[in-house]
Amino acid sequence: MNNISTAIKNGxxxxxxxxxxLEGSFRNPSGCAISGIFSKTGKLMSGESIIQSIEIMxxxxxxxxGGFAAxxxxxxxxxxxxxxxxxxxxSAKIETEKYLEETFEISASSTIPxxxxxxxxxxxxxxxxxxxPRRDKLRGSQQDEREFTxxxxxxxxxxxxxxxxFSSGKNMGVFKAVGYPEDVGRFYRLSDxxxxxxxxxxxxxxNTPGWWGGAHPFSLLDTTVVHNGEISSYxxxxxxxxxxxxxxxxxxxTEVIAYIIDYLSRRRGLxxxxxxxxxxxxxxxEIAKMPEDERKEYEFLRTVFSPYLITGPFSILVGFxxxxxxxxxxxKLRSMVAAEKGDLLYCSSEESAIRLIEPDLDRVxxxxxxxxxxxxxxxDAYKRIYG
Amino acid sequence: xxxxYIYPESEVIRxxxxxxCCRACERQCANEVHEYLEEAxxxxxxxxxxxxxxxxxxxxxxxxxxxxxTDHDFKKNTSWKKKDIYExxxxxxxxxxxxxxxxxxxxxxxxxxKILLNASQVTNPxxxxxxEPMETTVFLGAKAEELTRGENGKLIPITSxxxxxxxxxxxxxxxxxxxxxxxxxxxxxxxxxxxxxxxxGEGGLHEDFYKYGGNTIVQVASxxxxxxxxxxxxxxxxxxxxxxxxxPGIGGHLPxxxxxPDVSRTRMIPEGTDAISPAPHHDIYSxxxxxxxxxxxxxxxxxxxxxxxxxxxxxxVAAIASGIARSGADIxxxxxxxxxxxxxxxxxxxxxxxxxxxxxxxxxxRLRDEGIRDKISVVAAGSIRSSADxxxxxxxxxxxxxIGTSALLALGCHLCRTCNQGKCNWGIATQxxxxxxxxxxxxxxxxxxxxxxxxxxxxxxxMGGMGINSIEALRGNRLMLRGVxxxxxxxxxxxxxxAGESA
Numbered sequence: 001m002n003n004i005s006t007a008i009k010n011g012x013x014x015x016x017x018x019x020x021x022l023e024g025s026f027r028n029p030s031g032c033a034i035s036g037i038f039s040k041t042g043k044l045m046s047g048e049s050i051i052q053s054i055e056i057m058x059x060x061x062x063x064x065x066g067g068f069a070a071x072x073x074x075x076x077x078x079x080x081x082x083x084x085x086x087x088x089x090x091s092a093k094i095e096t097e098k099y100l101e102e103t104f105e106i107s108a109s110s111t112i113p114x115x116x117x118x119x120x121x122x123x124x125x126x127x128x129x130x131x132x133p134r135r136d137k138l139r140g141s142q143q144d145e146r147e148f149t150x151x152x153x154x155x156x157x158x159x160x161x162x163x164x165x166f167s168s169g170k171n172m173g174v175f176k177a178v179g180y181p182e183d184v185g186r187f188y189r190l191s192d193x194x195x196x197x198x199x200x201x202x203x204x205x206x207n208t209p210g211w212w213g214g215a216h217p218f219s220l221l222d223t224t225v226v227h228n229g230e231i232s233s234y235x236x237x238x239x240x241x242x243x244x245x246x247x248x249x250x251x252x253x254t255e256v257i258a259y260i261i262d263y264l265s266r267r268r269g270l271x272x273x274x275x276x277x278x279x280x281x282x283x284x285x286e287i288a289k290m291p292e293d294e295r296k297e298y299e300f301l302r303t304v305f306s307p308y309l310i311t312g313p314f315s316i317l318v319g320f321x322x323x324x325x326x327x328x329x330x331x332k333l334r335s336m337v338a339a340e341k342g343d344l345l346y347c348s349s350e351e352s353a354i355r356l357i358e359p360d361l362d363r364v365x366x367x368x369x370x371x372x373x374x375x376x377x378x379x380d381a382y383k384r385i386y387g
Numbered sequence: 388x389x390x391x392y393i394y395p396e397s398e399v400i401r402x403x404x405x406x407x408c409c410r411a412c413e414r415q416c417a418n419e420v421h422e423y424l425e426e427a428x429x430x431x432x433x434x435x436x437x438x439x440x441x442x443x444x445x446x447x448x449x450x451x452x453x454x455x456x457t458d459h460d461f462k463k464n465t466s467w468k469k470k471d472i473y474e475x476x477x478x479x480x481x482x483x484x485x486x487x488x489x490x491x492x493x494x495x496x497x498x499x500x501k502i503l504l505n506a507s508q509v510t511n512p513x514x515x516x517x518x519e520p521m522e523t524t525v526f527l528g529a530k531a532e533e534l535t536r537g538e539n540g541k542l543i544p545i546t547s548x549x550x551x552x553x554x555x556x557x558x559x560x561x562x563x564x565x566x567x568x569x570x571x572x573x574x575x576x577x578x579x580x581x582x583x584x585x586x587x588g589e590g591g592l593h594e595d596f597y598k599y600g601g602n603t604i605v606q607v608a609s610x611x612x613x614x615x616x617x618x619x620x621x622x623x624x625x626x627x628x629x630x631x632x633x634x635p636g637i638g639g640h641l642p643x644x645x646x647x648p649d650v651s652r653t654r655m656i657p658e659g660t661d662a663i664s665p666a667p668h669h670d671i672y673s674x675x676x677x678x679x680x681x682x683x684x685x686x687x688x689x690x691x692x693x694x695x696x697x698x699x700x701x702x703x704v705a706a707i708a709s710g711i712a713r714s715g716a717d718i719x720x721x722x723x724x725x726x727x728x729x730x731x732x733x734x735x736x737x738x739x740x741x742x743x744x745x746x747x748x749x750x751x752x753r754l755r756d757e758g759i760r761d762k763i764s765v766v767a768a769g770s771i772r773s774s775a776d777x778x779x780x781x782x783x784x785x786x787x788x789x790i791g792t793s794a795l796l797a798l799g800c801h802l803c804r805t806c807n808q809g810k811c812n813w814g815i816a817t818q819x820x821x822x823x824x825x826x827x828x829x830x831x832x833x834x835x836x837x838x839x840x841x842x843x844x845x846x847x848x849x850m851g852g853m854g855i856n857s858i859e860a861l862r863g864n865r866l867m868l869r870g871v872x873x874x875x876x877x878x879x880x881x882x883x884x885x886a887g888e889s890a
Contacts, residue, residue, distance in 0.1 A: 230511040232853055233860030235867065243758045251890070269534060274542070281857075283520045300544030303526045307761070311860040312511050331519060331856065333512055 032216070032228040033060035033181070034336075035348040036199040036317040037357075038324040042381030043343065044072060047190030050198035053346075053353045055182035060349060061202030063119070065215035066184035067176025069224035069319045071197040072385050074171050080107055080130035081149050081221075084167035084174055085156070086212055087125040092162030099160065103152050104131035112175070112188065119183040123212050124164075128173075146221055146266060151245075153220065158247060164213040169222030169321070171386065176201075176215035184215075196377065196385065197324050199317045201226035218254040222321045223265070225258040228349055229314030229334045240307030253314070260308050261318055270301075272318070272325050276372035278305040280330045317347055321386065323376040332369035339364040345375035391480040393473050395434035397454045399443075405451035406430055412443035412452060417810040417822055440803035442812035474733075485733035488806035488816070490633060490725045490770055490792060493737055497725075498744035498877070499776045503886055505867045507854040514856050516847035522857040523554040523846055525787050527624075527764040528693045528717045547717055548693045550624055552787055553582030554843045555858055556777055558835075559722075559768050559789030560606050560628065560697070562590025564641045564650045564662065565729030565806065566795075567823040570815045571596060573798055573831030578602035580832065581839040586789070587613075589628060589639055589664055591653040597621050604695065607684065609638050610664030612654040616687070624692050624718070625684050627677070629668070630699030632726030632769040635740045638664035640730055645809050645818045678714040685715070693717035700724060700746030700769065701739075705753035712754055712763040720789060721746050723769025727792045729816060730807035743769040744783065748881045751784025751863055760863075774845035783881065784863040797838045798831045866890050 035053040039045065047070060054066070074082050083100070087093035100106060109129040133148045141148050153165045167174035172195075175188040181202040185191075190198075201216035217224040231237070231253045238248045238256050244267065246259035257279075264270045264278060278301050281287075287298045302309070313333030318325040326347040328336050339346040339354045340363045346354040351364060367373050377385065399420060408430055413421040420436045421443060423429075437454060444452045460469055474485060507513040514521070528549035535543045558574050571593065574585040579602045586604040591613015596603070600621035607614050608628040619625060630636070641650075641662040651658040671677050681694050696711045697720040698704065704721060711719045723743025728736065747767045754760040767780045768789035780788050796802070799813040806816035814826030846858075855861050869886040870878050878885055 232507070232511060232855045233864065236860050236862055236864035239755055239863045239865070240760070243755050243760060284522055284524050285520060296544045297542055300542060300546060303546055303549060304530050304532050306526070306530065306859040307862070309857055309859050311856055312507075312854045331514065 032204050032226075033057035033202040033349045033353070034200065034216075034226045034228050034315060034317050035353045036197070036226070036319070036324055036326070036346070038197045038345045038375040039343055040345070040375055040378055040381070041343040042072070042196045042377050042385050044194040044196055045198070047185060047193050047195070047198060049357045050200045051182050051185035051190055053348060053357050054185070054200040054202055056353050056356050057202060057348075057350055058180060058182070060204060061180055062204045063180050064178060064205050065176070065201075065203030066179055066181025067174060067201050067215045067217050067226070068181075068185055068188070068190055069167075069172065069174050069197075069199045069217040069219065069226070070190070070193050070195040071172045071222075071319055071321070072195040073173055073193045074130070075385070077108065077130040078171040078386065080132055081168055081170055082173050083129040083131055083153075083165055084112060085127050085129065086123070086164045086166060087127060088162035089125070092160060093125055093127065096156055096160050096163040099152075099156065100129060100131065102134075103137055104129075104133055106131050113192070114187050115189055117179075117183050117187040120177055120179040120187045123177055150221055150262070154245075154247065158249060166213055167219055169219065169224075172222055172224070172319070172321070174217050174219050174224055176217065177212050178215065196381070197319055199224065199226050199319050199324065214250055214252060216254055217319070218250075218252070218258045220258055220262045221266070222319075223258060223262045224319040225254050225261065225316055227254040227257055227314060227316045229253065229316075229329065230312055231257070231310050231314055231329075232312030233310050234312075236307060237310060257310065257314075257316060260310075264305065264308065265320070272320070272323065272374055273372050274301060276325070276327055276370065277301045278308050279310045280327055280370035280372075281309055282330070282370055315349065322382050323374060326367060326373040328367060328369050328371065330370040332366075336367060337364065338367050338373050345373070347373060391476060393435075393476060394459045395437065395457060397437050397439045398434045398457050399432035399437055400453045400455055401430060401432065402451045403429070405449045407449055407451075409448060411446055411448065415442050415446050415812060417812050417817075417819070438803045438805040438808070439801075440805070440812050441801040486730055486807050487733040487736050487804060488728060488730055489802060489804040490727045491737050492804070495725070495742065496877075497770075498742055498873075498881065499772070499779055501871050501873055502744075502779050502881070502883065503869050503871060504775075504778065504782075504849060504853065505869070506852040511854045513854055514851040516844075516851045519851075519856060521847040521851055523843055523850075525552045525555045525858055526550065527552065527766070527786055529762050529764075531759075531761040548624075548691055550584060550693055550718075551582075552584070554839060554846065555781055555785070555787035556771075556839060556842060557583050557604070557766070557787060557789050558585035558794045559726075559791040560586035560588035560604075560626065560631075561729070561791055561795075562588030562606075562639075562641070563593055563653055564590040564645055564818070566816055567811075567814055567818060567826060568593065568595075568649065569823050569826040569828045569831065570795075570798055572828040573826070573835055574794065575599035575602065576828065576832035577835030577839070580836050583839065584623060586626060589613075590641070590650070590662075591655065592618050592621065593649065593653050606697075607680075608664050609666070609668045610662060612656060612662060612664065615655070619684065619688050619692075622692065624695055625688065626695040626697050626720065627668075627680060627684070627716075628697045629671070629677070630697065630701075630722065631728065632699050632722030632724050632740055632743070633728035634731040634735045635699030635701050635724075636666060637732070637735060638666045640664075642730075642807070642809065647818050650818060674710040674714055677711070677716075681715040695720055695766070697722060697768075699726075699739075700741045700743055702741060704741065704746045705749040708750040708763075708765075709753050709757055709759065712759045716763060718764040718766060718786075719750070720766040720768055721750055722789075723747075723767070726769030727795075728806075743767055744779075745877075745880045747780060747785055748783045748883075752882055755863075774842035775849070777842065778846055778849050778861070779868060781858060781861050782864050782867045783883075784865075786862060793838070794835060797834045798826060
């Protein structure tokens, strides 16, 4: 353990693999800070505000992981899957790129721009590929484009030693590393990006040397999750979601939550509101008091999707194409504040992180446990950005 | 003494300083152990007749009695124990198959006792069930639904038929015949009050108990005793009994002396005849036949009731359960080798089957590996002794458990394991009216409800400690379990880590 921590501090990609193996080899609970900003009118913002917002909650992280998700940042490549990949070394990169070329049409690839920042030690090679599934491969697979891409992500993350896809959606991207989140944001030059939605995370793992891939957000396709908490339902959730082709290799709560949300929304067609009723379901005693129609629907969701109830403390921010969702566990065992100003929705672990970037708010509230807070792009904004 | 003499297993010890010769023990013992010697003004006991049921001990007003295992034994021999020797004597004498009752009493590992639970510290708060809601409600039935939406996009909430349990514990199959009318009444009423279900076993449903149909699971076993249209329609669910943990591979046997007028009518068999159910169902010689019976029963009840298939835990239980999940059944019940029985051949009971802990873990894992765990609920049975066993079963992967022996203990059973003799002094495993009336259903049902209430509280405490406030978040949550003193193979079979291994 000590050797590996030292190795990571000293940097060196050769040791990166060792740390990666360690990260997934045990369950890793962590406390954290989260923050998010969303513009309903699709107004583009630089990444600077979200860095400042998460920075003020420095004390809630311990320097072992930080990260961001940004939506609407790649308008010139909006029809392509933006694959952000950590490669341990050149040989992993060569193997992964060979696979990518066989599977996708790659229209552009480059390293992700970074700048030297004290506090971010040398990590893996960080590459970005804009990709579209090859038509012949896609047709042969009998899958839709999204399922095809998701499986390719699993293929690389499980099958290629030393490469890890940490972002795979369209017109969005995840940026994460070992370090304090504000350092991570500056390392990735987040201020150079413009998006309509940003989420951020500062990690406080209890017993890990930290691995770049283990930082939040965790994502699959365009669904990203930043999460503060430690869920007690982890293994029940994991063993259920793994049935449906989501191997959980990182043993983190966030990974399993991201897969649950992807499964329920993309594969089962639940709305995000319905997903809240499944994952942070109201108590049976509350359901019993509902009007009949509503009661039946809630009962149905809780019964049919019972393996996906998440218990224990959590607050999460979920980013998805055209929207952001905030959700607390049903007892609200983690802090979460929401606020509005004009067309902007802010959600954060602490009010200070919102006030810092917008002191004059229209409304501030603490969503109750299980209350689903969702902001979506207005119709014309959606059309403009994704049409 | 002759060759067939067998020294009594237990000795009745009477404290003559305390005994007042009230003769209560004499009146209460159906085995006629106690006798009053008028000339000596003294109670005596015939140890040979004693079954060690503690009835006399419990009712003695001056606490003058105790029953102790005898210290009389053969010359020490590791290979040939007293039991082995006496069983040879018995069989040499009778030429018969040895019969036993209740679960396997021999020394096999009890894995429940080698599994420990987790609790929250620091990073995750425990939840106090006295101050926060704590949910133990379980729905049993298939969950793999295709979602349908109405024109407005609203979900249309149609599910396969479900059984709603207020806690993940049901009373397992015990037939009217093997146990008494009053025992059945106690179970039926307790199920209603505790929000759970009891199971008729293969003995049919007495007409007086149709009113508890909403809490009744009716069994269809290989003998088809007592199965008719109204029986199926009254029930909340139907269970096809393919096997029983105490006697895998064989059918049931109710001795004719237990078949009085009421039992005869309920089972639809002639009075005084042995009720012998065949070893297999003679219309089920393979899985495709089971599927036909499952759907026959569903057709007969308009697809409104879940169908349970109960099997004994045998070596390839996981593959069998997987077949059952694909045969249209809504629930599979797995009965481990320590499960109880009213009567079973001793050799079968003591030597056939596998432990429920391992069987359950294997079934749950297999159903998940095949991606069909949501198609079926899993009920574990066979020596669930406490709320801790329930919690561990749920964390291994069970949706709920069945309890038989624990329920009978609540009704007064003292585990003397002589149910097959039909002379149960506690009024449970008997049809003799004078004995049956000793079990007062008004008290019996209350004691069962108490047991369920107590277990529910304990389940809530343990869940709260783990930071879990709803039972479904515990189901299959094996990271909450750790083994102690188990080998690598045992840990692998149970799918859990050893104590000390972090998550």
